[in-house]
Structures are given as structure tokens and as C-alpha cells.
């Protein structure tokens with residue numbers, strides 16, 4: 165079976181089945197000398213996918229997301245951002261610490277926004293939103309973690325592969341060792357130790 | 364009530380190693396592990412929060428500046444670590460803190476540790492990576508050092524026939540990374556040791572010269588077992604938590620339990636290399652990118668190793684360029700920056716070095732871990748030293764040093780140590796040099812909590828060798 169067909173077949177299968185098949189595919193790759201490519205089968209959005217912002221708090225949080233990692237409404241290049249990557253799901257996930265603070269965060273950000281620019285956050289243009297979010301970190305240190313979580317959700321592919329695709333991260337794969345670019349495959353530096361054990 | 368010669372809390376390096384040695388000597392051993400028994404099928408190539416939450420427990424410091432996490436499951440951190448297993452250099456064991464206190468016991472030197480290092484290397488089949496196993500990010504880093512006339516050494520790993528998929532820290536789906544479930548644990552089981560998973564220990568109580576261990580089993584039902592001896596090896600964050608939760612039953616608990624938290628001097632940063640250099644492809648290959656430099660050890664007591672991993676590894680941190688000054692990474696500029704640089708021009712690096720352990724683990728009213736790791740002047744001076752070295756490497760190569768963290772560097776999240784440290788001084792170290800908790804007969808600490816200070820390199824081999832050493836002592840005691 166050629167690699168493309170193999171991967172197409174695999175993409176419909178469960179991960180467990182795929183893993184069980186990897187040993188065999190590894191032998192195949194060695195035999196045909198072809199490098200591995202990403203099957204991309206984990207990239208599909210999960211069922212239920214993105215939570216849509218409904219309440220005022222959720223709308224403010226969605227605007228925060230669109231400022232931390234802007235999507236097509238805000239990014240002049242029109243590429244997807246945190247909203248498209250379902251990052252609102254992270255902030256509203258009951259297993260993460262933000263949900264209990266969601267109203268507090270949204271209220272706080274709106275308050276800073278009103279105090280400094282005379283409008284709620286959602287009504288501000290992009291640059292002013294950035295200023296508000298930067299100012300808010302000094303007042304609520306936990307926000308720094310919220311921003312990290314939003315970036316992680318996008319760049320880490322928490323709910324779908326939109327952020328991973330955007331950055332060009334191939335994701336799940338069968339190993340790169342056969343790909344020429346993987347390694348220089350030769351000594352590129354002197355070593356201090358003979359056996360890898362520092363005295 | 365069930366009774367054992369030894370009950371062990373936690374199945375990481377600190378727990379599984381004594382489990383094997385005690386079982387080999389004919390002792391009846393029970394290991395209680397809060398995590399699950401995982402197989403390669405449980406290690407999907409998935410960096411999402413949900414997948415990671417199954418494998419790791421994560422805590423944020425009280426001031427939200429530092430994140431620390433540990434791998435959970437039968438085999439502890441060995442399941443999901445990056446598997447660099449390096450001997451701590453001799454100077455580690457001679458380190459003296461700001462009070463001129465020798466942090467390691469005088470009797471525990473590198474030459475004393477060497478046979479135990481060798482034992483672990485043999486049991487875990489640790490070997491040096493070949494240059495063909497060094498991913499591009501590691502190769503580029505080594506080239507940068509070469510250009511300065513400095514050295515970089517290939518690392519040591521219990522990894523064989525690596526597929527180089529880049530998901531070691533999700534667990535290895537191909538079974539190429541040898542964790543404790545491939546060696547110490549099955550060997551111990553074969554010798555009769557019992558490992559019970561999804562059993563979370565709440566607290567311990569004295570029971571004559573032995574111990575009662577109270578835990579919730581896999582069904583959430585409260586259970587109690589007796590151990591003539593007890594080893595607490597729940598990791599540097601949870602070991603003090605188990606002991607501190609036990610304080611109502613242990614009023615004489617050593618006051619230093621939980622103190623001296625050391626993050627191994629971990630400082631994370633990134634290099635952005637110029638377009639003229641070969642691309643880094645940080646998504647390809649093992650997460651510990653194959654090399655480490657000892658070139659700055661003599662002068663600065665710092666080692667640096669490059670990493671490889673997903674975009675979140677570089678983008679989730681609060682990254683900023685030194686020339687711009689501290690900055691919260693927000694907006695489309697940052698998004699574009701990551702896209703334009705991640706795959707070819709960036710790679711993360713971790714400096715590890717010798718610092719005083721000035722943090723502390725406590726428990727809150729619910730008995731859950733809390734911690735602080737103060738960013739005081741000493742830590743700032745250390746971070747400046749690391750920055751100086753990083754800048755030197757960057758400048759020699761026309762590269763840029765990217766700092767992390769809000770107003771400083773980001774500490775690594777992976778190497779807590781020292782919260783129940785061994786040591787010579789009764790008042791400074793909760794444990795004797797041989798790992799017994801002072802004032803608590805037949806209770807030993809054998810994990811990262813017992814390792815008294817930074818290890819200069821990734822700590823697992825030192826934790827493991829120290830656990831071998833303490834196990835040998837327990838057996839010698841009879």
C-alpha cells in the first residue's frame with residue numbers, strides 16, 4: 165500500500181487502531197525509504213465544538229480572546245484566531261480555574277475599559293483593547309495565566325487544529341527519523357566528555 | 364487490616380526503585396499510586412489540555428508567577444518526562460548555600476553516588492544518543508556553541524530505536540522510551556510487590572513502631588493499611604503535602620517539611636536564529652533535543668539544553684525580545700511572529716543551575732498543595748547570570764535571546780526538589796543522610812523531595828540513584 169493511501173485509510177480509524185498498526189507501518193517506511201507525513205486525523209473539531217458567546221460576560225470574554233489571538237474580524241491578514249480555535253471553551257471549562265472568575269474578569273476588564281476609554285471593552289478598537297488587557301494584568305495577576313491559556317488553546321490545538329495549521333505544526337505523526345531534514349546526522353560540535361557523563 | 368513490611372506512597376522513581384529492592388530482599392511491599400496504569404494506547408499524540416490533564420497534575424504558585432507540574436500514573440514522572448537521564452556533576456554534591464551550609468550530606472559525594480548511578484543506568488538501559496538521534500534544534504544549538512569554540516555533549520536517555528515523533532512529554536505512543544513500567548515496576552511485581560493504582564493517600568498515622576496509611580481506593584472508598592516501614596515518595600510537591608496533612612497525628616513533624624523548595628535553577632528562554640542558519644524544525648524529534656552544554660559549568664554552574672516541541676511550548680510562555688523589554692504577548696503581531704518563526708527560526712532552551720531552595724510547599728484548608736518560589740534578589744542575580752550566558756551564545760551567532768516571564772525569566776515547570784531534604788544538620792534538614800524522617804522511626808523519603816538541592820542537570824537520574832542508595836541503606840539496617 166502506498167503511503168498516501170495508507171494514511172487516508174488510517175484517518176478514519178481510531179487512535180488505538182492506528183497505534184497498533186504503527187509497528188507494521190514503521191517496517192513499511194524503512195523498507196520503502198519514504199519519510200513520514202502527518203495523518204492529521206486528530207485535527208477535526210470535537211463534537212459540540214465552539215461555545216458561542218451568549219451572555220454579556222461571554223461576549224466580553226470573546227472580545228478578549230479576539231484581542232489576545234485575533235481572528236479574521238481583527239487581524240488585517242484575515243487569518244483565524246482564538247475564537248475560531250474555540251478558546252472560549254477553555255475559559256468556560258469547569259475543570260479549569262477560570263470559570264469561577266469569569267464574571268469577575270469580564271467585569272474588571274470592562275471597568276478598566278470604562279475608566280480609561282469611556283466605553284465597555286467590546287466597543288473599543290483593537291489598539292485600545294490591547295492597552296486595556298496590558299493594564300489589567302497589573303491589577304489581576306491571574307489574568308496573565310488566562311492569556312497564556314488562551315494562547316495555549318490556539319497554539320496547542322486544545323479544541324481543534326486551527327492554530328496548529330496556522331503555525332504549520334504537523335501534529336500527530338509516525339516519526340520523522342527517516343526525513344532527511346530531521347537531523348544533521350553527524351558531529352557538529354566538540355564534546356567535553358568521552359562518555360556523556362560529566363565528572 | 365492488611366499489613367505489609369513496607370508501604371510506599373507513589374510509584375515514580377522514588378517509589379518504584381525501593382519497591383524493587385525491598386521485594387528482591389523478600390519484603391512484603393505495597394505501593395499506592397494515585398494515577399492510572401497506562402499503556403502506550405493511553406498516550407495519544409495530543410497536547411490539548413484535556414489530554415495533558417489526564418497525565419499531569421499542575422499547580423500555580425500563590426502569586427501566579429510560577430507553574431509546577433508532575434507526571435501522574437503508575438511510573439510517575441517517568442511516563443511523560445523527556446527522558447534525559449544525566450549524572451549530576453561532582454560540584455553539585457559540594458554545593459554550599461548562602462549560609463555556607465553544605466546542602467548534600469558530607470558522606471554523599473559523587474563517588475559515593477556513582478555505583479548507584481550505574482545501577483539505574485543499567486536497569487533502565489540508559490545510553491548516549493547517537494548524532495543521528497540529535498534532532499535539528501539540538502544540532503543547531505550545538506553548532507552555535509561550536510562557533511564560539513565551546514562544547515556540547517550528546518545526552519543520555521533510556522530511549523531506543525526512537526521514531527523521533529516529538530511527543531515524549533505526552534508519553535511515548537511507540538513504547539520506545541523506557542519508563543519505570545518497563546523495568547523496575549514489572550521486576551518488582553515479579554518479586555511479589557503489589558502496585559495499587561488510583562489509590563490516593565490522604566494521611567498517615569503512627570501505629571506502634573510502624574505506620575497506618577489512609578487512602579481512598581479506586582472506588583473512592585476509604586481504606587487503611589499497616590506498614591512496619593513506610594516510604595513517602597509522592598514527589599517534591601505531594602510528599603510534603605501528605606506529611607503536612609498528617610500533622611494532627613504527627614505533632615512532632617519536623618518544622619522544615621515543605622521548606623527549601625528548589626526548582627533546580629530552571630530558567631526557560633528561547634533563541635531566535637538568523638535566516639542564514641539552518642532551520643530548527645522544533646516539531647521534529649525527541650522533546651529533549653539530544654544535546655546539553657557543560658561549557659559554562661565551571662564558571663557559572665549552569666548547564667543549558669535545547670528543547671523541541673509544539674508551538675504551545677514557545678507561544679504559551681510570556682515570550683519577549685530583550686530589545687523590546689518585558690511585554691505581554693498579545694495581538695496579531697505576536698500571532699504573526701509565532702507563525703513566521705516557530706518552524707524554522709525558534710527553539711526553546713532550559714538553563715539549569717545551582718541556587719538555594721528558598722521556596723515552600725504548604726497545604727490549604729482542603730489539604731491541597733500550595734507553593735511559593737520567591738523571586739528575590741538572589742534569584743534575580745542568578746537569572747541575570749543565565750541571561751548573560753544566553754546573550755553570549757546569541758550574540759556570537761547573530762541570534763536573538765528571547766526572554767520569558769512577565770518581568771523576568773520563566774522558571775521551568777518540571778523539576779521541583781528539596782521539600783523534605785536529606786542533610787547533616789538536624790535543624791535544617793528534615794531527613795537524615797540516609798533518608799529517614801527525623802523524629803519518625805521507620806519513615807523514609809526517597810523521591811525528589813529528599814534530593815536536597817539543584818542537580819545541575821535534569822534531576823531524575825539523581826533522584827533515582829539517591830532512591831537506590833537509601834533502599835540499600837534500609838536493607839543494610841535489617
Ligand SMILES: Cc1cc2nc3c(=O)[nH]c(=O)nc-3n(C[C@H](O)[C@H](O)[C@H](O)COP(=O)(O)OP(=O)(O)OC[C@H]3O[C@@H](n4cnc5c(N)ncnc54)[C@H](O)[C@@H]3O)c2cc1C
Nearest residue numbers: 373375376377397439440445446447564598810811821823
Ligand atoms: C514535562 C516534564 C518533562 C520532564 N523531563 C525530564 C527529563 O527529561 N529528565 C529528567 O531528569 N527529569 C525530567 N522531568 C522531571 C522528572 O519527571 C521528575 O523529576 C521525576 O519524575 C520526579 O520523581 P519522583 O519520584 O520525585 O516523583 P514522581 O515521578 O512525580 O512520582 C510521584 C508519584 O506519586 C504519586 N502521588 C502523588 N501524591 C500521591 C498520593 N497522595 N497518593 C498516592 N500517590 C501519589 C504521583 O501520582 C506520582 O506518580 C520532567 C518533568 C516534567 C513534568
Ligand code: SF4
Nearest residue numbers: 525526528529531535
Ligand atoms: S520522540 Fe522517540 S521517545 Fe519521544 S515519543 Fe517519539 S518515539 Fe517515543
